[in-house]
Amino acid sequence: VTLAQNGPVTLWARDAAHVAEMQSSRRNDRRLPMTVLPENVSVTAEIEAATQAPVLLLAMPMQQMGGFLTAHAARLAGKTLVACSKGIDLTTGRGPTELIAAACPDARAAILTGPSFAADIARGLPTALTLACAEDCEALQTQLSTPTLRLYRSTDPLGAELGGALKNVIAIAAGVVIGAGLGDSARAALMTRGFAEMSRLALRLGARAETLAGLSGFGDLVLTCTSAQSRNFRFGQALGAGEDFDPTTTVEGVATAKAVSVLAQRRGVEMPIATMVAALSEHRITVSDAAQALLSRPLKEE
Ligand SMILES: NC(=O)C1=CN([C@@H]2O[C@H](COP(=O)(O)OP(=O)(O)OC[C@H]3O[C@@H](n4cnc5c(N)ncnc54)[C@H](OP(=O)(O)O)[C@@H]3O)[C@@H](O)[C@H]2O)C=CC1
Ligand SMILES: O=C(CO)COP(=O)(O)O
Secondary structure, rough: OOOHHOOOOOEEEOHHHHHHHHHHHHHEEEOOEEOOOOOEEEEOOHHHHHHOOOOOEEOHHHHHHHHHHHHHHHHHOOOOEEEEOOOOOOOOOHHHHHHHHHHOOOEEEEEEEOOOOOOHOOOOOOOOEEEEOOOHHHHHHHHOOOOOOEEEEEHHHHHHHHHHHHHHHHHHHHHHHOOOOOOHHHHHHHHHHHHHHHHHHHHHHOOOHHOOHHHHHHHHHHHHHHOOOHHHHHHHHHOOOOOOOOOOOOHHHHHHHHHHHHHHHHHOOOOHHHHHHHHHOOOOHHHHHHHHHHHHHOOOOO
């Protein structure tokens, strides 16, 4: 919706019935209710039509991306593929740009990530994001920025994608704290120690500290841990309150917590909060046992 201010946009979706509905109503009531699609957004179910452009934005749940890339690898060769997903693929332990590089080595991989709710961007509210690509991406930065969507460029896609993936895990923990009535002070402690463990893993994997401190890391951590608009936060809140949560809602932090626990263990990086979130999401531990386990860790220097 926001990119349509820069020129024509083609929106592809996999479900032909949903596409027909969007073409006639000019809205995506299933996914982004109340938003009218601008006239120069054409909606199609034909992947051929959607892959004519040189720049393609991939916006799907992380655990679906590997299958999509493999299925359409031939069509995606030579394109600039901008991942908008946040997470770590459970099967391979890879982030979005690493998945793209593995499935489509001839494509240019970039990631667009940072504090932003789709509904806010569509309403034209001011938003700032990180656009990261291993190569120079100044032209792409200009192409994808709009009067209300301000992109900062980075040459550290690994750091950007790890920040975006890991903040969802900490947001679940923040939601648990609030849902269980453990208080705002506990949430602030979890966010800070969460940021410490996000940075510890990311730096070990080769990311840059300044990327973690930027929009894609710290920025998105703050948004997701403090807003009830976040699905990861709300999922955690339900978990903390012992309530059910709609299983069809995309909650990226659940699979990512599992993937992170494996990755951290393999690399010998301590990630106590992510490990607790993985255990809580799988109901292997109670909220009070998780809180107790975190509080009783040996005292250390900050
Ligand atoms: N929503 C937000 O505010 C933000 C989301 N993101 C990230 O974007 C990613 C997607 O999230 P979001 O759009 O909110 O999730 P939703 O669950 O709302 O929508 C998922 C979309 O992906 C489509 N999809 C699912 N599986 C496939 C597949 N195998 N092939 C093609 N399309 C598929 C769905 O199609 P269908 O309708 O047919 O099911 C749907 O259009 C996540 O990684 C999320 O973290 C990042 C920033 C903000
Ligand atoms: O990534 C997001 C905000 O930057 C969206 O968060 P949720 O997926 O938790 O809704």
